[in-house]
Amino acid sequence: MKKISILAALLGALSLTAQAQIKLGVKAGGSLTNFAGKPNGSGYLVGAHGGLVSNLLLNDFLSLQGEALVSMKGDEFKNVTNAPKTRLLYADVPLLLKVYADGLFFEGGPQVGFLLSAKQGNEGSSTDLNKQFRAVDFGYVAGLGYQWTSGPNLGLRYNGSILTANDPAYAGPSTGRNQAFQLYAGYIFGGW
Numbered sequence: 001m002k003k004i005s006i007l008a009a010l011l012g013a014l015s016l017t018a019q020a021q022i023k024l025g026v027k028a029g030g031s032l033t034n035f036a037g038k039p040n041g042s043g044y045l046v047g048a049h050g051g052l053v054s055n056l057l058l059n060d061f062l063s064l065q066g067e068a069l070v071s072m073k074g075d076e077f078k079n080v081t082n083a084p085k086t087r088l089l090y091a092d093v094p095l096l097l098k099v100y101a102d103g104l105f106f107e108g109g110p111q112v113g114f115l116l117s118a119k120q121g122n123e124g125s126s127t128d129l130n131k132q133f134r135a136v137d138f139g140y141v142a143g144l145g146y147q148w149t150s151g152p153n154l155g156l157r158y159n160g161s162i163l164t165a166n167d168p169a170y171a172g173p174s175t176g177r178n179q180a181f182q183l184y185a186g187y188i189f190g191g192w
Contacts, residue, residue, distance in 0.1 A: 023192070025053040025151070027067070029184025034075040035086075035165060035176030045085055047072030049092070049182060065096045065107070070116070071159075073178050087126075088133065088165070088178070089116040094141045106144050111159065113137040113178075132170040137161050137178060149192045157182050 028050030034043060051069035058064065069092040077083035094111035114136055118129040143157025161177040 021057040023055045023057065023188045023190060025055065025186055025188040027051065027053055027069075027153075027155075027184050027186030029155075029182055031072060031180045031182045033073045033178065033180040036160065036179040037164075038075070038176035043076045043083075045072075045074045045076050045087070047074070047087075047180075049180075049184070051092075053186060053188070055098075055188060061100045063098045063100070065094075065098055067092070067094050067096070069094070071113070071180070073165075073180055075175075084120050084122045086118070086120045086129070086175070088118050090114060090137065091116055092159075094159075096141060100147065103146050103148065104144070105147055105153075105155075107155070107157065108142040109140070111139045111141050113139065113161075132167060133165055133175075134163060134167050137165065138163055139178065143182075147188070147192055151188045151191045153186045153188065155182075155184050155186070157184075 031047040031049055032044045033047055049069050049071040051067060053065060053067050055063050055065045071090045071092045073088040073090060074086040076085040090113040092111055092113045094109060096107045096109040098105050098107045115133055118133045119126040120129050121127055139159060139161040141157055141159050143155055145153055145155025147153040159180040159182060164175060165178050166175040
Protein backbone atom coordinates (compact mmCIF):
# COMPACT_ATOMS: atom_id res chain seq x y z
CA MET A 1 0.00 0.00 0.00
CA LYS A 2 2.84 2.36 0.91
CA LYS A 3 4.60 1.71 -2.42
CA ILE A 4 1.38 2.40 -4.34
CA SER A 5 0.94 5.73 -2.50
CA ILE A 6 4.52 6.76 -3.29
CA LEU A 7 4.11 5.73 -6.93
CA ALA A 8 0.84 7.68 -7.20
CA ALA A 9 2.51 10.78 -5.69
CA LEU A 10 5.43 10.52 -8.12
CA LEU A 11 3.10 10.12 -11.10
CA GLY A 12 1.07 13.11 -9.92
CA ALA A 13 4.20 15.25 -9.60
CA LEU A 14 5.39 14.08 -13.01
CA SER A 15 2.08 15.01 -14.62
CA LEU A 16 2.27 18.50 -13.06
CA THR A 17 5.80 18.90 -14.43
CA ALA A 18 4.69 17.74 -17.87
CA GLN A 19 1.92 20.36 -17.89
CA ALA A 20 4.20 23.17 -16.67
CA GLN A 21 5.83 25.35 -19.31
CA ILE A 22 9.02 27.34 -18.81
CA LYS A 23 9.23 30.59 -20.77
CA LEU A 24 12.27 32.88 -20.95
CA GLY A 25 12.23 36.63 -21.47
CA VAL A 26 13.79 40.03 -20.92
CA LYS A 27 12.63 43.19 -19.19
CA ALA A 28 13.82 46.76 -18.63
CA GLY A 29 12.41 49.96 -17.25
CA GLY A 30 12.74 53.07 -15.16
CA SER A 31 12.75 53.51 -11.39
CA LEU A 32 12.11 56.17 -8.79
CA THR A 33 14.06 55.22 -5.66
CA ASN A 34 14.82 56.59 -2.23
CA PHE A 35 15.45 55.52 1.36
CA ALA A 36 12.21 54.93 3.28
CA GLY A 37 12.43 55.93 6.93
CA LYS A 38 15.51 58.13 6.49
CA PRO A 39 15.63 60.50 9.48
CA ASN A 40 16.25 63.71 7.49
CA GLY A 41 14.01 62.92 4.56
CA SER A 42 14.96 61.62 1.18
CA GLY A 43 14.38 62.86 -2.35
CA TYR A 44 13.70 60.49 -5.23
CA LEU A 45 16.48 59.45 -7.58
CA VAL A 46 15.68 58.46 -11.18
CA GLY A 47 17.28 55.19 -12.24
CA ALA A 48 16.82 52.09 -14.36
CA HIS A 49 16.64 48.33 -14.05
CA GLY A 50 16.74 45.42 -16.45
CA GLY A 51 17.58 41.78 -16.90
CA LEU A 52 16.40 38.27 -17.60
CA VAL A 53 13.15 36.49 -16.69
CA SER A 54 12.29 32.80 -16.33
CA ASN A 55 8.58 32.05 -15.97
CA LEU A 56 7.17 28.64 -15.01
CA LEU A 57 3.51 28.53 -16.02
CA LEU A 58 1.73 26.25 -13.52
CA ASN A 59 -1.75 26.51 -15.05
CA ASP A 60 -3.91 29.03 -16.94
CA PHE A 61 -3.93 31.55 -14.09
CA LEU A 62 -0.81 30.92 -11.97
CA SER A 63 2.95 31.03 -12.53
CA LEU A 64 6.26 31.33 -10.69
CA GLN A 65 8.72 33.85 -12.07
CA GLY A 66 12.38 34.19 -11.22
CA GLU A 67 14.33 37.22 -12.38
CA ALA A 68 17.99 38.23 -12.53
CA LEU A 69 18.11 42.03 -12.65
CA VAL A 70 20.61 44.84 -12.38
CA SER A 71 18.89 47.69 -10.49
CA MET A 72 19.93 51.26 -9.74
CA LYS A 73 18.82 52.46 -6.30
CA GLY A 74 19.66 55.32 -3.96
CA ASP A 75 18.48 58.84 -3.20
CA GLU A 76 19.34 62.52 -3.21
CA PHE A 77 19.06 65.02 -0.40
CA LYS A 78 15.79 66.95 -0.37
CA ASN A 79 15.69 70.71 -0.87
CA VAL A 80 19.47 71.15 -1.24
CA THR A 81 20.94 72.85 -4.32
CA ASN A 82 23.62 70.72 -6.05
CA ALA A 83 23.07 68.06 -3.37
CA PRO A 84 25.12 64.86 -3.53
CA LYS A 85 23.33 61.75 -4.74
CA THR A 86 23.76 58.29 -3.26
CA ARG A 87 23.85 55.78 -6.14
CA LEU A 88 23.65 52.08 -5.36
CA LEU A 89 23.83 49.30 -7.94
CA TYR A 90 22.35 45.89 -7.06
CA ALA A 91 22.01 42.47 -8.64
CA ASP A 92 18.40 41.75 -7.60
CA VAL A 93 16.89 38.25 -7.65
CA PRO A 94 13.13 38.25 -6.99
CA LEU A 95 11.00 35.08 -6.92
CA LEU A 96 7.41 36.02 -7.71
CA LEU A 97 4.05 34.30 -7.66
CA LYS A 98 1.95 35.70 -10.52
CA VAL A 99 -1.84 35.44 -10.77
CA TYR A 100 -3.45 36.08 -14.19
CA ALA A 101 -6.96 37.20 -15.16
CA ASP A 102 -7.41 37.65 -18.94
CA GLY A 103 -3.99 39.22 -19.51
CA LEU A 104 -4.03 41.30 -16.32
CA PHE A 105 -1.60 39.97 -13.71
CA PHE A 106 -0.76 40.56 -10.07
CA GLU A 107 2.68 39.62 -8.76
CA GLY A 108 4.37 39.42 -5.40
CA GLY A 109 7.14 37.67 -3.53
CA PRO A 110 10.52 37.91 -1.81
CA GLN A 111 13.69 39.40 -3.25
CA VAL A 112 17.37 39.24 -2.39
CA GLY A 113 19.76 41.92 -3.63
CA PHE A 114 23.55 41.81 -3.85
CA LEU A 115 25.35 45.17 -3.71
CA LEU A 116 27.59 45.71 -6.74
CA SER A 117 28.64 49.31 -6.02
CA ALA A 118 27.84 52.27 -3.78
CA LYS A 119 28.91 55.83 -4.59
CA GLN A 120 27.98 59.29 -3.39
CA GLY A 121 28.68 62.51 -5.21
CA ASN A 122 27.44 65.18 -7.55
CA GLU A 123 28.49 66.37 -10.98
CA GLY A 124 32.12 65.50 -11.63
CA SER A 125 33.10 63.80 -8.36
CA SER A 126 32.13 60.75 -6.34
CA THR A 127 33.21 58.83 -3.26
CA ASP A 128 33.19 55.04 -2.92
CA LEU A 129 30.82 53.96 -0.12
CA ASN A 130 30.85 50.15 -0.57
CA LYS A 131 31.96 49.48 3.02
CA GLN A 132 29.13 51.61 4.43
CA PHE A 133 26.30 49.56 2.87
CA ARG A 134 25.12 45.99 3.40
CA ALA A 135 26.51 43.50 0.89
CA VAL A 136 23.16 41.62 0.86
CA ASP A 137 19.68 43.16 1.06
CA PHE A 138 16.40 41.31 1.68
CA GLY A 139 13.04 42.65 0.59
CA TYR A 140 9.75 42.11 -1.16
CA VAL A 141 8.08 42.95 -4.46
CA ALA A 142 4.41 43.63 -5.25
CA GLY A 143 2.95 44.80 -8.53
CA LEU A 144 0.53 44.47 -11.40
CA GLY A 145 0.66 44.55 -15.17
CA TYR A 146 -0.62 43.24 -18.45
CA GLN A 147 0.70 40.28 -20.49
CA TRP A 148 -0.19 40.07 -24.21
CA THR A 149 -0.39 36.57 -25.72
CA SER A 150 2.13 37.51 -28.43
CA GLY A 151 4.85 38.05 -25.76
CA PRO A 152 5.07 41.74 -24.73
CA ASN A 153 4.14 42.87 -21.22
CA LEU A 154 3.99 46.09 -19.19
CA GLY A 155 4.13 46.33 -15.42
CA LEU A 156 4.25 48.60 -12.41
CA ARG A 157 5.70 47.40 -9.13
CA TYR A 158 6.83 48.45 -5.68
CA ASN A 159 10.09 47.07 -4.38
CA GLY A 160 10.87 47.47 -0.66
CA SER A 161 13.62 46.35 1.71
CA ILE A 162 13.10 44.98 5.19
CA LEU A 163 16.61 45.99 6.35
CA THR A 164 18.28 49.38 6.47
CA ALA A 165 20.59 49.85 3.51
CA ASN A 166 23.65 50.86 5.53
CA ASP A 167 25.86 48.26 7.21
CA PRO A 168 25.22 48.13 11.00
CA ALA A 169 29.02 48.14 11.56
CA TYR A 170 29.16 51.59 9.95
CA ALA A 171 28.90 54.26 12.66
CA GLY A 172 27.24 56.92 10.49
CA PRO A 173 23.58 57.93 10.45
CA SER A 174 20.97 55.44 9.25
CA THR A 175 20.12 55.66 5.56
CA GLY A 176 16.71 54.04 5.93
CA ARG A 177 15.51 51.15 3.74
CA ASN A 178 15.73 50.92 -0.04
CA GLN A 179 12.45 51.40 -1.84
CA ALA A 180 11.69 51.69 -5.55
CA PHE A 181 8.70 52.35 -7.76
CA GLN A 182 9.36 50.64 -11.08
CA LEU A 183 7.67 50.87 -14.48
CA TYR A 184 8.85 48.26 -16.97
CA ALA A 185 8.32 46.66 -20.36
CA GLY A 186 9.23 43.09 -21.11
CA TYR A 187 9.00 40.34 -23.66
CA ILE A 188 8.42 36.60 -23.18
CA PHE A 189 10.00 34.66 -26.06
CA GLY A 190 7.68 32.28 -27.87
CA GLY A 191 4.53 34.14 -26.85
CA TRP A 192 2.25 33.48 -23.95
